[in-house]
Amino acid sequence: QKEVEQNSGPLSVPEGAIASLNCTYSDRGSQSFFWYRQYSGKSPELIMFIYSNGDKEDGRFTAQLNKASQYVSLLIRDSQPSDSATYLCAVIRVSSGDKLTFGTGTRLAVRP
Amino acid sequence: EAGVAQSPRYKIIEKRQSVAFWCNPISGHATLYWYQQILGQGPKLLIQFQNNGVVDDSQLPKDRFSAERLKGVDSTLKIQPAKLEDSAVYLCASSLDRGFTDTQYFGPGTRLTVL
Numbered sequence: 001q002k003e004v005e006q007n008s009g010p011l012s013v014p015e016g017a018i019a020s021l022n023c024t025y026s027d028r029g030s031q032s033f034f035w036y037r038q039y040s041g042k043s044p045e046l047i048m049f050i051y052s053n054g055d056k057e058d059g060r061f062t063a064q065l066n067k068a069s070q071y072v073s074l075l076i077r078d079s080q081p082s083d084s085a086t087y088l089c090a091v092i093r094v095s096s097g098d099k100l101t102f103g104t105g106t107r108l109a110v111r112p
Numbered sequence: 113e114a115g116v117a118q119s120p121r122y123k124i125i126e127k128r129q130s131v132a133f134w135c136n137p138i139s140g141h142a143t144l145y146w147y148q149q150i151l152g153q154g155p156k157l158l159i160q161f162q163n164n165g166v167v168d169d170s171q172l173p174k175d176r177f178s179a180e181r182l183k184g185v186d187s188t189l190k191i192q193p194a195k196l197e198d199s200a201v202y203l204c205a206s207s208l209d210r211g212f213t214d215t216q217y218f219g220p221g222t223r224l225t226v227l
Contacts, residue, residue, distance in 0.1 A: 004154075043203055043218040044155065088154050098143075098210045099168055102154030 001026050004103035006089050012109045019076040021106050023089030032092040033065055033072040038105065039085045047074070079110045114138065116219030118204050124225045130192035133222045137185070137206030144181055145216060146189050147203040155203055161187060162210060199226045
């Protein structure tokens with residue numbers, strides 16, 4: 001079982017819709033959860049992080065964490081073509097210090 | 113505030129040759145990371161420095177890869193000799209300190225092609 005799993009996609013949504021990206025993790029000791037966006041040929045950039053159960057909102061982005069079910073999700077409201085990118089989920093596990101473990105990413109395509 | 117700088121941006125070498133990458137982290141950032149990102153995969157940590165000491169190098173192929181961070185600022189990652197499977201983007205990242213909420217900021221990466 002992979003430590004961090006994501007559906008590779010592509011996830012295709014129409015402009016203006018809500019895009020829902022999901023991530024599951026295997027280690028219950030995972031402590032912090034990060035969402036990075038990576039445009040093709042570019043480096044990852046942080047969107048947001050979450051470490052408490054529940055929702056965390058930042059503009060059009062909402063991260064949701066459910067530690068009991070071991071999943072974290074990212075919702076993008078009012079999706080724009082400029083949101084088309086690969087979204088990487090990453091976790092920090094207490095057992096591995098502060099090392100980030102990344103999933104393989106989900107490719108999002110927002111069609112105009 | 114300047115971001116993480118890396119050079120070169122692209123490198124093409126033949127297998128068995130050696131190559132070196134350079135990284136300059138954000139000023140004041142104590143922690144520096146080198147990641148390898150193979151096409152279609154997420155970044156994989158190779159080595160983590162705290163100031164000029166190694167925190168984690170458990171996934172660094174030490175028979176061919178080496179890294180150093182002299183004076184706790186700039187860092188170099190070297191591959192010698194390179195193999196075909198080393199073709200990837202090498203990302204350097206830095207964070208202010210270690211901690212489970214410390215944000216890692218990534219540099220633009222070096223795209224390595226091994227022929």
